[in-house]
Amino acid sequence: MARLAVYLRVLTEMLAEGVRTVSSDVLAAAAGVNAAKLRKDLSHIGSSGVRGVGYDVPRLTQQVETVLGLTRSHAVALVGVGNLGHALAGYGGFVQRGFGVAALFDVDPDLVGTTIAGVEVLDVARIPEICADRGVTIGVVATPAAAAQHVCDALVGAGVRSILNFAPAVLSVPAGVEVRKVDLAVEMQILAFHVSRRHDGVAATSDATGKVFG
Amino acid sequence: MARLAVYLRVLTEMLAEGVRTVSSDVLAAAAGVNAAKLRKDLSHIGSSGVRGVGYDVPRLTQQVETVLGLTRSHAVALVGVGNLGHALAGYGGFVQRGFGVAALFDVDPDLVGTTIAGVEVLDVARIPEICADRGVTIGVVATPAAAAQHVCDALVGAGVRSILNFAPAVLSVPAGVEVRKVDLAVEMQILAFHVSRRHDGVAATSDATGKVFG
DNA sequence: CACTGTGAAAGCATTCACAGCA
DNA sequence: TGCTGTGAATGCTTTCACAGTG
CATH class of the missing domain: 4.10.910 (30s ribosomal protein s13; domain 2)
Known part of the structure; x- marks a missing residue:
């Protein structure tokens, strides 16, 4: 459920504002969804709302984090440091939520060796080695379409089973590998x-x- | 249907390779969808496949382009030329498909007046004036979350009815305005x-x- | 009494399977 | 024969409506 992540963002904001308790109506409005849908979503993760009162914000926040697997941090490898990749590497929203950029890769010799946001850009040939070393669990593909499948194969070969694809191409992966496309x-x-x-x-x-x- | 855009990309590639005819099976595989689903999608736009043969690639391409409204070009205004916005302004994929970046906006006085990809960055206060002048039909919001709703209101006020939102915030808009979120x-x-x-x-x-x- | 949790109903999207045409 | 177009069947998601509880 993609909506859980949205709920989490709203909850985190409320937590920062010191809100202790929230009703499904209010939370749903802030997240831009129907109230009944929100309640059903929360019931699926074993929610603990109090009838007549609402949900305990700190507790619900932690529950959603647990379900989304955000209690551990995730090492991300980003391949393709061109226009878009460069911006993603420096994007604050990732680190903010426990997604550390563990490695950057590119084919361009002019880019290899440079440093972006404190991380050195390495040659794509080193994907298997580096990803294993640094325990990468999530790969981001920001290459041109022509290179995307090749890069994807390298990541999968390195044991990465979750990939976010920004390239305008359909990636084929073995069963068990999750691909999301933007x-x-x-x-x-x-x-x-x-x-x-x-x-x-x-x-x-x-x-x-x-x-x-x- | 978001899939039409994917079909179009595959069709354009095939057209470039000189493929004249394609079956639903092949096209569906290339687009990463079920063949029956593809046929149903195409039947909704009044497709013209030939039984026993397949679809005529040039003709189908043009049909999909017409339905998606890509026969006219669209003027895009991009607000927020930070990390991500800067990358989007220079992203080739937009211009390539008839989406011209007609205007760039930011609040930061240090950025206003600079030029990115040949377009001058203007102050957000000028959104109404400039969008009207340049016939902007699509707005892209790449600001921090806190500024997103304000910027969105300005765009809507300027007559923009289609908005792509990269800010991690839920935008509220009047009926008739379409918002897509990334x-x-x-x-x-x-x-x-x-x-x-x-x-x-x-x-x-x-x-x-x-x-x-x- | 306000609000949650949840059956039941309704609405969509997807898939199947095949009739019909070149 | 090969492939499209489509009714029918299936499954999933959303919404409604309300019983039940602190």
Whole structure:
């Protein structure tokens, strides 16, 4: 459930503000979801809300953290230190939540040897060796599409079983390996679809054959 | 449907390779989805596959482009030229598909006036004026969470009705405005969940109350 | 009395399986 | 024969509505 992570962010904010107790209505509104859905989600993780009162914020926060596996820290390897990769390496949001950037890789000899956010960039050939040494559990692929599958294979070979893919390519992996994809071009295209739909007028949004979409 | 954008990418690649015709099986495999699902998706946009042969690649490509509204180009305004925003401004994947970066904004006086990828960074106060002038239809929010809602309101006020939000915050917008969210920390946490699940052993993944999750 | 936890209902998305056409 | 388009079946997610509790 992707929503648990959102709940956790809201809960952490509330905790920082000193809020001790929260109702499902309030928490759901802050997380942008339906209240019933939130209660069902929390019931799945064995929630401990008090009827007539609400949920204990510190306790619920810890519960969600435990379920999400954030009680341990995760070593992340980032491959591809180009435009996007460079930004990700320096992105504060990762370290903030226990995701340490344990290693950076690239093919470009000009980049190998440089240091980004205190971490040295290494050659991609060293992925197996370094990932094993540093106990990497999560790999981030921020390479061009053409290199993505190759890099992915290297990571999987090094024992990495969770991969976040920013490359516009479909990665094939053996069973047991989890891949999540973030495709910025796809997100833009979905928005473009809605722009057109509005601009054309809903009833007029049609394709060449005259059939209406949606 | 987010998958249409993925199909389009695969189709464009095939077109470049000179492939004229493709079956639903092959296209589905390349896009990483079920063949029946792909056929149903294409039937919704009034597809024109030939039974016994497959789909005509050039024709299908154009059909998908039309539905996604990629026949016109879209002016994008990017707000927040920090770590991530800077990378997005220079990201080739946008321009490549007809998404021109029409304007950049930031609050930081040190950044205002600088030029990134050929576009000058302007003060956020000028969002209404500039967005109207340049016909911006899509806004990208890459600010810290605290500023996100404020920036979002400014964009909506300027007539922008499609927003891509990278800030870890829930944006509230009036009806008719479409918001898509990309939360990198959330993606990482979902992967962390799977790491823990594997490490603990599925049967042992439990919360404090002893109830098993999933 | 306010709020949680949860059956039951409704709504979607996915998959199956096959009729029908080139 | 090979492949599309699609009704029917399945499974999952969301929502409703309310019984039950501190």
